[in-house]
């Protein structure tokens with residue numbers, strides 16, 4: 001079932017790639033527009049517009065939550081990710097130094113939406129050639145994983 005889903009997502013991206021090559025101007029115009037809107041401080045960031053998470057302020061580091069996140073990460077993410085080395089996806093050490101908490105939450109909960117609309121995620125897809133799959137992770141679990149990754153910075 002996972003494999004079938006992965007292939008379906010791959011096909012969508014191949015199709016998207018082909019159409020992007022043909023009619024690039026409208027796609028580009030759209031993403032430039034969203035980026036310039038992002039510059040206004042009152043607007044939501046692009047990752048917040050993609051959702052489902054729109055806001056997340058990280059408070060003091062919570063070691064208990066991070067331990068829960070480590071267990072979830074080990075069970076669900078290590079097929080493709082490690083903290084310090086590239087596997088099928090990028091190394092995730094320090095990811096919260098280069099990405100916002102909302103970006104990381106939405107990449108975990110809604111990778112398909114992020115890969116459709118976020119230029120940074122799309123650049124990674126171009127580099128890694130395999131789309132990150134939606135694993136049906138709930139908000140509380142994604143939040144615990146963020147806490148774990150925070151401690152691995």
Ligand code: HEC
Nearest residue numbers: 076077080088089090104107108124125128130131132133
């Ligand atoms: C099927 C393999 C796969 C699985 C499973 C997977 N990922 Fe990914 N992930 C990727 C790939 C590949 C990328 C790079 C972007 C792309 O190609 O989609 C990525 C990108 C990311 C990013 C963005 C990194 C950045 O620098 O912007 C984060 C964060 C992330 N994954 C977290 C996770 C977490 C947490 C889990 C477990 C809940 C997970 N991933 C499960 C393959 C996977």
